[in-house]
Amino acid sequence: MERQMLRAALDKLKRKGVLLECNKEVDPKFELGAVLKHFSNEVPILFKKVKGSKIPVVGAMFGERKIYYDMLGITHEERIFKMMDAIANPKPTKLLTKGPVMENIITKNIDLPKMFPIPTFHEEDSSSYITAGLVVIKDPETGQRHVSVRRLQINGGNEMSVLVASPLANKQYLEMEKLNKPLEIAVVLGYDYSILLASQISSETYGVDKYEVDSALRGEPLELVKCHSIDLEVPAHAEIVFEGIMPPHRRVTEGPFGELMGYYGNVGPHPVMEVKAIMHRxxxxxxTAFPSREEHLSNGLIREIELYSALKTMVDVKDVNVTVSGGCRFHAFAAINKRNAGDGKSAIIAALASSKDVKHVVIVDNDVDIFSHDDMEWAIASRVQASRDLVVIPGALGSGLEPSHGLNGVTDKIGIDATKPLGDAGKKFERAKIPGFEKIDIEKYLPGIKL
Ligand SMILES: Cc1cc2nc3c(=O)[nH]c(=O)nc-3n(C[C@H](O)[C@H](O)[C@H](O)COP(=O)(O)O)c2cc1C
Known part of the structure; x- marks a missing residue:
């Protein structure tokens, strides 16, 4: 039986009946991504025949909340606390001498576009991209591991550009560059839900080993092996590991690339990785991961912990939603148990302060389903008066990853207090109820109806 990582996850997805298998040949250029996008990147699909390659491709594994919870074995209600617990109590990993990922080791004639079915997603993308690479590096001074997901532009031959946006990863590369030395790097493909989630916590904020957070989340030690040619550890049951170096003083133009919110992001010079060895099962x-939709759910789940924690210090928060349509970072919905007249505004202050990326916040009462856009619109339509309930903060620092921020480098932030008043005034806001509605068994009235 498969243990840990992609194959174990695929077995489980198959058993649950949620994995689609495509037997028709697809072109990795545009066609594969078009099929993934048809299902809004929410349905995992295994493409068995990919033009120009014998290697199958799997995508859209991480784009749907319910599948994510099921695969982690957690409920929606527990998610925030399980993740907080794993971050606060990381558990040791287990280093094996051998693992399935070592079954094949290639050190010569590495030609990435020829060897792998690497997709191109959007019309103006500069090249094909590895969009779901789990990038592993080590701090040369402290030896601390750093794991995150980055996109990699295929430059041809054995070279790809690495988009290192976060300050910590960049720091390690820049430190080595000052010493005129290369930084060792591994890129892992073929992982699972737990490690992707662990990879999405910020090293700067938490300073923990993300492999150890993964061990805590999966409830058993993450099994690792040493890379073949460099001093880094990678998951033993992964599918493919690219090993190499980021040489100092070399940068190549990266982009354009269709990414967050479906826009082409910034084009600029970025460091490269020279692949020196490949291990694969x-x-x-x-x-692959369709950019940038499904992956941001995992990122958004981590943001929900942070939003929840920030709100908890100010109000009695019931639940939070960092919405997928808002790029899993720009929009925050929160339901609160309102106890004091100012709770709605306090919640706005906390939510907007929880991350520079949060741009628009809506606070509702606990009778509103924050995962239903219909219900949210209902609350805004019927419980908000702009002169009283709208908070506008002009010119704050926002995220450069959305184009309206790019206009002048700052972002206006908005909070909407869609909570109803307390006391007698609140009675006008009660919803009309049908006694027995929740308990109705519709099949009794319409036998055989497909729900
Ligand atoms: C599939 C996927 C692709 C991502 N691509 C990038 C990327 O290209 N560049 C980047 O800076 N972050 C990317 N991210 C987000 C980072 O992995 C994430 O912010 C992570 O927490 C960074 O870790 P760090 O703050 O410890 O460096 C991606 C995330 C996912 C799930």
């Missing part, structure tokens, strides 16, 4: 499966 027999009959490897290539893992």
């Amino acid at each position: 027999n009959n490897p499966i290539f893992q």
Whole structure:
């Protein structure tokens, strides 16, 4: 039986009946992504025949909340606390001498576009991209591991550009560059839900080993092996590991690339990775993620912990939603148990302060479903008066990853207090109820109806 990582996850997805398998040949250029996008990147699909390659490709594994919870074995209600617990109590990993990912080791004639079915997603993308690479580096001074997901532009041959946006990863590269030395780097494909989630916490904020957070989340030690040619550890049951170096003083133009919110992001010079060795399992499966939709759910789940924690200090928060349509970072919905007249505004202050990326916040009462856009619109339509309930903060620092911020480098932030008044005034805001509605068994009235 498969243990940990992609194959174990695929077995489970199959058993649950949520994995689609495509037997028709697809072109990795545009066609594969178009099929993923048809299902809004929410349905995992295994493409068994990919033009120009014998290697199958899997995508859209991480784009749907319910699948994510099921695969982690957690409920929606527990998610925030399980993740907080794993971050606060990381558990040791287990280093094996051998693992399935070592079944094949290639050190010569590495030609990435020829060897792997690497997709191109959007019309103006500069090249094909590895969009779901789990990037592993080590701090040369402290030896502390750093794990995150980055996109990698295929430059041809054995070279790809690495988009290192976060300050910490950049710091390690820049430190080595000052010493005129290369930084060792591994890129892992073929992982699972737990490690992707762990990879999305910020090293700067938490300073923990994300492999150890993964061990805590999965409830058993993450099994690792040493890379073949560099001093880094990677998951033993992964599909493919690219090993190499980021040489100092070399940068290549990266982009354009269709990314967050479906826009082409900034084009600029970025460091490169020279792939020196590849380890892969027999009959490897290539893992991709449609940019930038499904992956941001995992990122958004971590943001929900942070939003919840910030709100908890000010109000009695019931639940939070960092919405997918808002790029899993720009929009925050929160339901609160309102106890004091100012709770709605306090919640706005806390939510907007929880991350520079949060741009628009809506606070509702606990009778509103914050995962239903209909219900949210209902609350805004019927419980908000702009002169009283709208908070506008002009010119704050926002995220450069959305184009309206780019107009002048700052972002206006908005909070909407859609909570109803307390006391007698609140009675006007009670919803009309049908006694027995929740308990109705519709099949009794309409036998055989497909729900
Ligand atoms: C599939 C996927 C692709 C991502 N691509 C990038 C990327 O290209 N560049 C980037 O800076 N962050 C990217 N991210 C987000 C980072 O992985 C995430 O912010 C992570 O927490 C960074 O960790 P760090 O703050 O410890 O460096 C991606 C996330 C996912 C899930």
